[in-house]
Amino acid sequence: MKRLLTCLFILGLTACGWQLRGSSGGEFNLERIYVTTENNHGPFITEFFQTLRAHRIAIADEPAQAQLHLVLSDETRDRRTAAVGSDALTSAFELVLTVEYSVIGPDGALVTRDSARVMRTFDYTARSATSGAREENILIGEMRRELSQLLIRRAEALVQRQLSNTPAPLPTSSANTPVTSDHGQTTP
Numbered sequence: 009m010k011r012l013l014t015c016l017f018i019l020g021l022t023a024c025g026w027q028l029r030g031s032s033g034g035e036f037n038l039e040r041i042y043v044t045t046e047n048n049h050g051p052f053i054t055e056f057f058q059t060l061r062a063h064r065i066a067i068a069d070e071p072a073q074a075q076l077h078l079v080l081s082d083e084t085r086d087r088r089t090a091a092v093g094s095d096a097l098t099s100a101f102e103l104v105l106t107v108e109y110s111v112i113g114p115d116g117a118l119v120t121r122d123s124a125r126v127m128r129t130f131d132y133t134a135r136s137a138t139s140g141a142r143e144e145n146i147l148i149g150e151m152r153r154e155l156s157q158l159l160i161r162r163a164e165a166l167v168q169r170q171l172s173n174t175p176a177p178l179p180t181s182s183a184n185t186p187v188t189s190d191h192g193q194t195t196p
Contacts, residue, residue, distance in 0.1 A: 038160070038167045040066045042074035045082075052083040052107060052152050059156035075167050076119070077112035078159070084108075085148070090129045102129045103144065105151040109159065111166055119166060124158050126151045 041060065045053045060067060068074035084106045091100035106125040113119045128147050132140045 037171055038065055038075060038164045040068050040074045041163060042068040042071045042077045044077065044079045046080070047082050050082055052105075052155065053080065055149075055152040056080070056156040056159065059153065059160060063160060065160070071112070071116075072114075075114060075170075076163055078163060079110040079112065080159075081108040083152070083155070087144075098132055100129050100131050101144070102127060103147055103151065105148065105155055107155055107159070111163065113170070122162075124155055124162065126154045126158070 043053075043056070043060075047053060057067065071077045086104040086106070088102050088104075089098045089100075090102040091098070093099035104125055104127045106123055108121075108123045110121045111119040128151060130140075130143050130147055
């Protein structure tokens with residue numbers, strides 16, 4: 009009986025469109041991409057290549073073999089004080105991760121030049137600086153994954169627009185939507 013209920017629950021979740029975070033929501037039109045980077049072994053680029061493989065998007069050896077040529081800069085990180093406690097010490101930080109990119113079409117023409125960014129806030133206590141540093145590193149890893157997903161969605165939107173020849177808005181970064189920290193605080 010438990011097995012039947014579990015199966016029905018899972019079937020219900022998948023029928024309503026729910027999916028695991030980071031899993032692709034279907035087939036992509038983007039099948040092959042060529043990527044140029046400033047640093048092929050940086051942490052963001054490594055995460056981006058892993059995300060491409062997870063979505064079964066092939067990485068072309070030459071630009072002529074790809075639907076899009078993506079030129080990525082290294083990530084830039086910004087960390088600023090988001091809140092100050094009654095003791096005049098920082099009680100929360102805001103992290104911003106940004107990647108500049110250009111997309112070149114199969115004909116070699118520049119399609120778009122833009123940037124993608126994600127923001128997060130996290131609580132910080134000077135008494136537990138070590139745990140704050142660990143939390144910051146975990147958040148940066150999550151932000152890299154989200155930034156990789158965002159770039160893939162933008163590239164997919166461009167390929168979709170090329171296939172249909174209709175202008176379609178590019179997906180926006182989470183910087184335009186409220187972000188909730190791990191401790192329930194919402195930032196604009």
